[in-house]
Amino acid sequence: MTELRNLGLREVRVTGGFWERKIDMVAAEMLPYQWKALNDEVPGAEPSHAMENLRIAAGEKEGEFKGTVFQDSDVAKWLEAASYSLVHHPDPELEARVDEAIRIIAKAQRPDGYVNSYFIVASPEERWADLAWGHELYCAGHLIEAAVANYECSGKTLLLGVARRYADCIGRAFGPEPGKLRAVCGHPEIELALFRLYRATGEERYRDLASFFVDERGRDPSALEDKVPLAFEIPKTRWFRSDYFSGHAPVRLQRDAEGHAVRAVYLYSAMAEEYEASGDPALLAALRSLWDSVTGRRMYLTGGIGSQSHGERFTVDYDLPPDRAYAETCASIGLALWASRMTEIEGDGRYADVFERVLYNGVLSGVSLDGTSYFYVNPLEAEPRIAGARWDLEHVKTSRVRWLGCACCPPNLARIIASVGRYAYGASESSLWIHHYAESEARATVAGSRVLLRQRTDYPWGGKIEVLVDPEAPEGLDFGLKLRIPGWCGAFSCRVNGAAVEDSPVSKGYLELRRRWRPGDRVDLDLVMECRVLCADERISSLAGKVAVQRGPLVYCAEEVDDGPALHALSIDPAAPLRAEYLPDLMGGSVRVTAAGYREEAQAPEGEGRGGIPYAPLSVRREVPVAVRLVPYHQWGNRAPGGEMRVWLRARG
Amino acid sequence: MTELRNLGLREVRVTGGFWERKIDMVAAEMLPYQWKALNDEVPGAEPSHAMENLRIAAGEKEGEFKGTVFQDSDVAKWLEAASYSLVHHPDPELEARVDEAIRIIAKAQRPDGYVNSYFIVASPEERWADLAWGHELYCAGHLIEAAVANYECSGKTLLLGVARRYADCIGRAFGPEPGKLRAVCGHPEIELALFRLYRATGEERYRDLASFFVDERGRDPSALEDKVPLAFEIPKTRWFRSDYFSGHAPVRLQRDAEGHAVRAVYLYSAMAEEYEASGDPALLAALRSLWDSVTGRRMYLTGGIGSQSHGERFTVDYDLPPDRAYAETCASIGLALWASRMTEIEGDGRYADVFERVLYNGVLSGVSLDGTSYFYVNPLEAEPRIAGARWDLEHVKTSRVRWLGCACCPPNLARIIASVGRYAYGASESSLWIHHYAESEARATVAGSRVLLRQRTDYPWGGKIEVLVDPEAPEGLDFGLKLRIPGWCGAFSCRVNGAAVEDSPVSKGYLELRRRWRPGDRVDLDLVMECRVLCADERISSLAGKVAVQRGPLVYCAEEVDDGPALHALSIDPAAPLRAEYLPDLMGGSVRVTAAGYREEAQAPEGEGRGGIPYAPLSVRREVPVAVRLVPYHQWGNRAPGGEMRVWLRARG
Secondary structure (H helix, E strand, O other), X not given: OXXXXXXXXHHEEEOOHHHHHHHHHHHHHHHHHHHHHHOOOOOOOOOOOHHHHHHHHOOOOOOOOOOXXXXXXXXXXXXXXXXXXXXXXOOHHHHHHHHHHHHHHHHHOOOOOOOOHHHHHHOHHHOOOOOOXXXXXXXXXXXXXXXXXXXXXXXXXHHHHHHHHHHHHHHHHEOOOOOOEOOOOOOOOHHHHHHHHHHHHOOHHHHHHHHHHHHHOOOOOOOOOOOOOOOOOOOOOHHHOHHHHOOOOOHHHOOOOOOEXXXXXXXXHHHHHHHHHHOOHHHHHHHHHHHHHHHHHOEOOOOOEOOEOOOOEOOOOOOOOXXXXXXXXXXXXXXXXXXXXXXXXXXXXXXXXXXXXHHHHHHHHHEXXXXXXXXXXXXXXXXXXXXXXXXXXXXXOOOOEOOOOOOOHHHHHHHHHHOHHHHOEEEOOOEEEEOOOOOEEEEEEEOOEEEEEEEEEOOOOOOEEEEEEEEOOOOOEEEEEEEEOOOOOOOEEEEEOOEEOOOOOEEOOEEEEEEEEOOOEEEEEEEOOOEEEEEEOOOOHHHOOEEEEEEOOEXXXXXXXXXXXXXXXXXXXXXXOOEEEEEOOOOOOEEEEEEEEEEEEOOOOOOOOOOOOOEEEHHHOEEEEEEEXXXXXXXXXXXXXXOOEEOOEEEOO | OOOOEEOOHHHEEEOOHHHHHHHHHHHHHHHHHHHHHHOOXXXXXXXXOHHHHHHHHOOOOOOOOOOOOOHHHHHHHHXXXXXXXXXXXXXXXXXXXXXXXXXXXXXXXXXXXXXOXXXXXXXXXXXXXXXXXXXXXXXXXXXXXXXXXXXXXXXXXXXXXXXXXXXXXXXXXXXXXXXXXXXXXXXXXXXXXXXXXXXXXXXXXXXXXXXXXXXXXXXXXXXXXXXXXXXXXXXXXXXXXXXXXXXXXXXXXOOOOOOEHHHHHHHHHHHHHHHHHHOOHXXXXXXXXXXXXXHHHOEOOOOOEOOEOOOOEOOOOOOOOOOOOOOOHHHHHHHHHHHHHHHHHHOOHHHHHHHHHHHHHHHHHHEOOOOOOEOOOOOOXXXXXXXXXXXXXXXXXXXXXXXXXXXXXXXXXXXXXXXHHHHOEEEOOOXXXXXXXXXXXXXXXXXXXXXXXXXXXXXXXXXXXXXXXXXXXXXXXXXXXXXXXXXXXXXXXEEEXXXXXXXXXXXXXXXXXXXXXXXXXXXXXXXXXXXXXXXXXXXXXXXXXXXXXXXXXXXXXXXXXXXXXXXXXXXXXXXXXXXXXXXXXXXXXXXXXXXXXXXEEOOOOOOOOOOXXXXXXXXXXXXXXXXXXXXXXXXXXXXXXXXXXXXXEEEOO
8 A cells, every 4th residue: 555645636737738627617608607596597408496496495585495316415415515715716706605605604503513405495394304316415425526526725714614514423323333324325426525524634533434434334234125205216227236335245245346337336435535534454354356347348448437328337248239228427526526536546657557448427417518418327329210209319419408407417528627636646655656647736745855846748738748846855865657558548758857768667567667757847748649559359249340549648539520420320441541620710729630441432322132121232332542530539519519429440351 | 802711720830940940939939938027937038027926916925016918928829839839749738837827817707807917016097098009908809819719629618718708808998989988098909809810700890809909990080099008108209190090191191101100000900900800992902002012122031020119119111221220120020910911911922921921021030940039120221239239229139138127029929820720821712822932741621621731841942832632522523723823933833643844824923824733743843943133122221232132931140159250341143143051050941042242341541641540542442252151131130149240242343
């Protein structure tokens, strides 16, 4: 176990490039837009009622609760995101909205600390009565995460106080002691939040309560099964048994990722926290096995997880159909959160590789470039004519929507983008780690002294990264600078102050530069960013014979707007060179890749030897050479929404 | 409009070869087995209760109705099949069972002619109250069809009398006249049956009632919509609107095949009868358009129809995923029935081509070689590990079952196989037509005189057919003998009495030999039966880059028992020659096809450059040459049930 920990949000500042634009978009577009959505002020969008529910719970409005039972969590995630955003984008108007929302939540809190607008307004007699489906502790978790974020980012304590009182209320109700409820929430999240509250406050009782919830799950596999939800209908089928809740076995004995994908990766993230707290090797063994299950056998190329819409869940190994993918945006975010914690635990670049894969592909695809429309489901293949006509594709939307009745994803996107700096750097006792490349500054403590790191890069469009190293001590400081060499990178070069680095080892995915660093030292890392033609594991039957293109961390796709309709008729010649070019006018700046390929043309006249049926001798098949244009997957659907898209194309020859 | 009509069942006798074995199987295995199933005497099979329901309705037993509301129709279809079978396989024991079932049905009939065990036993107050979902007229239709078959095959009149009284009862209740119900059944079938009853009895009122039901459907598109079924639950979704019942538009205005596939093709068959009765060109236009819709854009290579399980229905053009096919056995049977009627109307081999395609592939696949297990759903690709793990493949069974709770298909299979001779020959004023090749004898009247035709052939294993022509008149008879040249056939030769036929035209799929035929004349037709590599229309996205093999009318498939697991890893070289060989020990005699192909092997060791994720540079992909063995699709799943199967394989190169 390394003692590697990520730097905190306040220690890292994104200063330019790809991510500054995304963070600016959160501040300028997403947060104001989402506030309107949460207040039902977006014309044509599905109503949220989330703020209204809280106002009613606070006694400031009359009315009925509306929306899902976990509607509060949308507000909490928005508060968390807004708190992050305010660090780098001070904005009095936004701050006033944040403070107003917090004031209402505080007012809604019951004297014993309880706060949940659904159970206060709609179902006051049912507190803790529907743990399987009520999302009560899930909402509590997001409230606590928002509180810690708000406290850490603003120094304000009102919401933190609310959260502490609520956590104490939960601690009085739940636990292993006689007279308390020995039970867990159907949707993990409280565990993560309590670990975070523990770290923010130092109060060990929060850690212990978090550990209790982690350890309790799956102890009695029937505990969450066949419960009748208070507020909605769930089919009583094999898809909603204990594994749906990751409650089919005690967590230390779990080996394969099962059930609802978001629930699973939130739980695994909490297990990682529990491992960091306890060092229990049984937890590490479970985490490693679950990691291999998720990322080795049940993950899409984009980092998306959950290959079945019904139950939003995992199925079996290598069942990864590109058209019927669920790959919920929130599941991708959860996988990123877990990957970051695994990076801390293992200090191994393979975890950061997955973080990068899912962030740049399966997470960012969830939001339009302007920040105001969203995908809940992220397929790797969209054929609108078919998707609109099939029951088994009803979950697939081929254009992003303005808001969702179940709007978990939009504010979740805002919070991960606004806090992306948290995941970029790490520090261990004698090393500083750069996990992710982004134009940014980081202030860290290593070997007992302060160091400023500054990155300049146009990553992910290019692979050149300049790192300026400034130890505070004028005489310099001995430490290792660990630079992640991504798994996608086949060749790289590195210079320190202009001199080529020849003999520094790459270990577990990191190039370690260990020396006395002096103020003004400069590192130039060049990750050679070639277009790569990838194939899938031969056990993924739906991808047999197909290839995808990746450049750097970005997975590419063909879109109808570039390549015409009937993308299935395209194949690419994987032996031909791929051409990449940065186009400043393409979606505000993007690298387009062009491949040599073929398009199958209409066949010989119908009726000839086939009586009008849609099958004919192969000899009638005709192909013409075409240039196949590809764009980054996360940017799809921004130019001509509702068009076709494909990540995996047939390889010809 | 030709005056072409099929010969009747009693005029044709199958005398050997492929179909004699199937008909023997019906007599020896299917009918006794199904009788047991209908009487709940098959251990381990889903109980039917169908005969018990009728005994209760007849007052011979006490008890409750059990099973689907259309359980009676299973008995009716069995009676129809048994009546056919008894013509060629006299069997006192089977005849006694038939007579016993008829006696019970007659006893169950109410004084006014009504007979339906569900509405008599379970819901006596609800007669005609649930036309959308109650299947009441559907069951009546199958009873009438059974009665006509029993009368025509045995000369007995008890069931025909029951049917006439029931038809009269329906005629008093339904019709365009004031005071009658102006409505149709949710499931077409009564229409077909009444046309048949009209032809058997000459009573025009049955034809008029049939025409009324045909014309009424879709007149008011809301008539069948949003009705609440009495006996079961149907989701109120877009999948169960008026188009589900083919009731979205008046039949003459329908152009695309929509809704439930079985309902649709039963209706189209009735529309064809109505056209034969009326000659209304608006009906012919609708029929031709619907034919092109079904067979040109919505039909699987096997003749299966219905590409969506939910609603057992059509979706949109070219949406034909091989793995998620529904392709219900009954829908294939319905398509065959319709194709035969279209052949009669148009005298065009393209309709008989589809009859042949669906009969030899999508129909026969529904029953095991021993006659005692059944597929309801007939996918073109089965991957048991995935099918068992996905909600959207829950309808796919990868081994045939002993019986079904909804057992429409097994007795429907028995009746079409037992009556297959009905579809083989046709007669028009001055021609005899051989639509289908099978070792058989036919006695027909043409040009005012009697002729005996005898076919000898091992079709479909071989393409050589010997036809002996024996006009009754010793001086011979002038007529045309029309021999179908199947659409699959690229080359053929024909000799009459040993002399090559050079100048006879092939028109609309038939070679016409017009001459004075004399007793003992002999025709030798040789349809060159090569293996053909087929591709799909370029608009079928799920089949892009794939090929299938067909030999004669038989579609082929790869099976795990021959080619190992992971059939998706196979590709075939479409340029290499295919080898066909008849193997007498393979499933009792079959032609196996061997193709040259490749199998993708396990990739380079995991982790190398990919951190354990299931994606890697294409350069690691490895293929080895293999011989790919293929067997006829309809025989799949007979040797090692539960294995993988694929019709469409990737084409390499």
